[in-house]
Amino acid sequence: MGRAVESDLVERLLDGEHRALARVITKIESQSPGYRDIVSEIHAHTGHASVVGITGSPGAGKSTLVDKLAKHYRDQGETVGVIAVDPSSPYTGGAVLGDRIRMASNVGDMDVFFRSMSARGQLGGLSTATADAVKALDAFGKDRIIIETVGAGQNEVDVVKTADTVVVLVQPGSGDDVQMLKAGILEIGDVFVVNKADMEGASRTVAELQEMIHLRDDDPTKGLNMGHHGAGAMSETPGHGGQDGHGGHGGQDGHGGHGGHSGHSGHDSHGHGGSPHDEDTDAPDEGEAKPTWTPQVVETIATTGEGIETLAETLGDHYTYLSESGELEVKARQRAGEEIRQLLRSDVNRLLERELDRRGGIEQFARAVVDKETDPYAVTEDVLEPLRECLEDGDD
Amino acid sequence: MSADSEQRTIRCLIAKVGLDGHDRGAHVISRAFRDAGFEVIYSGLHRAPDEIIQATVQEDVDVLGISILSGAHNTLVPKVMAGLEEYGALDDTLVIVGGIIPEEDRPGLLDEGVDAIFGPGTPMQETIDFVKENAPERK
Known part of the structure; x- marks a missing residue:
């Protein structure tokens, strides 16, 4: 599914086609791939x-x-x-x-x-x-x-x-x-x-x-x-x-x-x-x-x-x-500010979830914390480190 | 857990069309669908075909379940199907009919574009499985 499909859908929505509006909302609701492009495109018309x-x-x-x-x-x-x-x-x-x-x-x-x-x-x-x-x-x-x-x-x-x-x-x-x-x-x-x-x-x-x-x-x-x-x-x-x-x-x-x-x-x-x-x-x-x-x-x-x-x-x-x-x-x-914050939060969240998966999933960290090998703060610090480095490098 | 993992939820409209006050079946199926993890919109009693069409189009449901026990299916179902066609919703909506549909009327309804007919006594799981397997892809 390319951007063409999304653009076509947006066009039909702007033309007043009910079915297109319904489908756009479905995409938004189910966060289908490409829904962000759609919202970006319609934003100017709101x-x-x-x-x-x-x-x-x-x-x-x-x-x-x-x-x-x-x-x-x-x-x-x-x-x-x-x-x-x-x-x-x-x-x-x-x-x-x-x-x-x-x-x-x-x-x-x-x-x-x-x-x-x-x-x-x-x-x-x-x-x-x-x-x-x-x-x-x-x-x-x-x-x-x-x-x-x-x-x-x-x-x-x-x-x-x-x-x-x-x-x-x-x-x-x-x-x-x-x-x-x-x-x-x-x-x-x-x-x-x-x-x-x-x-x-x-x-x-x-x-x-x-x-x-x-x-x-x-x-x-x-x-x-x-x-x-x-x-x-x-x-x-x-x-x-x-x-x-x-x-x-x-x-x-x-x-x-x-x-x-x-x-x-x-x-x-x-x-x-x-x-x-x-x-x-x-x-x-x-x-x-x-x-x-x-x-x-x-x-x-x-x-x-x-x-x-x-x-x-x-x-x-x-x-x-x-x-x-x-x-x-x-x-x-x-x-608008709140929307940006919300999106940032959920996107960063997803990035971190993936990072957790890459490191073997939350389960093993959880076990280590319960076994007193480490603590939640240390784990957080550890997982966040690359991200923090990355963002703070930008400041220098 | 990927970033764009789609939250796929099957949406259904359970509709009572025409002058038919028997909604126990519709209630039971609504509840079974809900418990199967579907989102169910129940139309309420005595709906006109126009209302069903409006709801199906606007809610962009994957499945339209029409419950008819009044015997008027040969009049009402084609009207609904024509309306769905008009709004371009026929192709990607799975239409199932439940209730009292005599054997000789079934081929006609299936010709109209109805995907399946479930009579009395159909095990709930059979209907749920059918929906899960046949719910159209949303593109």
Whole structure:
């Protein structure tokens, strides 16, 4: 297989051939020989689509929401690409990819390109594969790209971080969701969606989210203190589990340390919609007021489509904010940097694996370490030496 | 362990076409395929041929498994096959049909381009082996 095959495939993709797009994603996913050439070639054609990442716990309604959102964009005449990432079995590598089953609103509409991907045990490579697949959809000419993934761990967080806008889906009334927020998902959300808003406890969940967003926003040491707030909210929640009417209140009282803020934010949380510009006053020392973004909370009922329009508007607002503030470019640079790092890591890793094989495999080193003939650090030093010499020679 | 070692995983779409609510067989086969290390996309019930075509093309599956117990196979399967042809997906998709297909209908379906038909009672391993041996190369 020569480069001609790849170039031909890229050409057909750029021509809008569905099958070529599908095949390119397959190659990216399975890391077939030549897939890197393909990604290199399509790279120049990317940068037109806006990318939204949607994450949330299983059953929160991600797929249904994605379906309705895709429909909304289609109704506006835009084309949509969806990448749905599902976990695969760590034992057999097998997977049942079930997100497609919810795509009922876009039946037979080829302009919604829906693709299921599984994790395939690619250590850290999943985000690379997803980012590359997004590039393929982008180069194909999709206006909107949606990445959907279960928010289960670092791997998935890395995946949604390849998007411009990150949406975190939360189910009403379960402490488990707050657990998820505590695990770091809160920090990455630009928009929070409380889905199944007709369920009991939805308004309380909205209030809790707004409370957390405010604490994150008002606190000068935001990032550092997140864990603490998360923990506070957590320990409070079970106690108020069953209560509904006053539940929201209880959640806020949990942050005793921030009494002043709590009362305040609870009060105006609904008005504080976080339009792209409303935080200007918080940065008086900057000569030019830069737009900032306060994460939004949107209520939806995905099964009926309620709130989808508001969500789409909010996503639009966020994208406007990103481009006006220059944040879009900053993010793109960060992502590119991360992509380079990731590729370097995995390639160096492979080089070293081969080196290990050449030296007789890891097994004998492992045995020597267990037999106390050597230690892991010495082995590492030994294996790395040629590489280190090589790189440091360049410096001289 | 070579640098470009391909992570070859067989992708399958298990599809229920038409007005046929019997999906136990489709579930069982989905699960068996998953446990055999395949990636399985399940279509859900009552799909139109168009949806199956869309999914097969977009997901670039190696194998399309159509489960039909309603007796409408002579109408539905050709529609699916024609759609795959239209999108250039027929040649490199292994199409297998499961369910209740009378003996006299089988030659016709095979003529349409179906690669194999597995009736009731087929040992699971036989189907899995067939897929493993015949899954088309991705070029």
